[in-house]
Amino acid sequence: xxxxxxxxxxxxxxxxxxxxxxxxxxxxxxxxxxxxxxxxxxxxxxxxxxxxxxxxxxxxxxxxxxxxxxxxxxxxxxxxxxxxxxxxxxxxxxxxxxxxxxxxxxxxxxx
Amino acid sequence: xxxxxxxxxxxxxxxxxxxxxxxxxxxxxxxxxxxxxxxxxxxxxxxxxxxxxxxxxxxxxxxxxxxxxxxxxxxxxxxxxxxxxxxxxxxxxxxxxxxxxxxxxxxxxxxxx
Numbered sequence: 001x002x003x004x005x006x007x008x009x010x011x012x013x014x015x016x017x018x019x020x021x022x023x024x025x026x027x028x029x030x031x032x033x034x035x036x037x038x039x040x041x042x043x044x045x046x047x048x049x050x051x052x053x054x055x056x057x058x059x060x061x062x063x064x065x066x067x068x069x070x071x072x073x074x075x076x077x078x079x080x081x082x083x084x085x086x087x088x089x090x091x092x093x094x095x096x097x098x099x100x101x102x103x104x105x106x107x108x109x110x111x
Numbered sequence: 112x113x114x115x116x117x118x119x120x121x122x123x124x125x126x127x128x129x130x131x132x133x134x135x136x137x138x139x140x141x142x143x144x145x146x147x148x149x150x151x152x153x154x155x156x157x158x159x160x161x162x163x164x165x166x167x168x169x170x171x172x173x174x175x176x177x178x179x180x181x182x183x184x185x186x187x188x189x190x191x192x193x194x195x196x197x198x199x200x201x202x203x204x205x206x207x208x209x210x211x212x213x214x215x216x217x218x219x220x221x222x223x224x
Contacts, residue, residue, distance in 0.1 A: 033211050042115070042200060042214030043155075058211055090154060099145055100212060102155040 004103035006091050012109045013081040021076040021106050023091030031094045032074040036087040081110045113138045113205050117215035125223050132186040132218045134201030139182050146186050147200040191222045
């Protein structure tokens with residue numbers, strides 16, 4: 001049981017490039033989330049999903065897109081990367097109202 | 112809009128002391144409150160989850176309390192150890208888990224040997 005896994009661990013992007021951050025969970029959780037954490041700050045919700053085929057925006061969705069074709073996977077797409085998207089990205093999952101479990105994070109730098 | 116505040120932002124104490132970390136939230140209509148630990152460069156580890164109907168939860172040397180009506184939670188750490196050094200994050204769920212957690216900025220804790 002690996003829990004929540006994220007790839008890659010680190011990535012450097014040039015301004016204007018695009019990339020997909022991968023997130024997979026093996027706990028059969030319905031709910032999945034993407035957060036970003038800027039230095040010295042708490043996490044902020046980007047997007048979330050309550051099940052396959054259903055996604056919704058969080059607090060800071062601009063510049064990102066998501067899809068949820070399976071229960072296990074919840075990829076986050078960055079289009080036209082900007083320096084403001086330099087951050088650490090965390091994926092999490094939960095079984096309805098229970099506690100959220102977090103992945104190890106992806107550290108992204110946009111230069 | 113829910114806002115979560117954690118006090119203090121940083122704390123440094125000698126080993127062995129009992130300590131209290133504070134968390135406050137502006138909207139008392141929460142579903143649950145969760146305390147996390149984050150080590151430098153690492154992900155989040157869930158420490159305690161308190162449902163809105165509960166007053167406290169305990170795990171080992173950790174005790175978390177919740178006063179929903181006043182919008183406050185405390186995390187009590189007994190007999191602190193250097194291994195407790197980390198950032199502690201408080202987060203609340205206001206939508207039954209459907210719409211994610213709202214986080215505070217954390218308390219950076221250093222336990223001096």
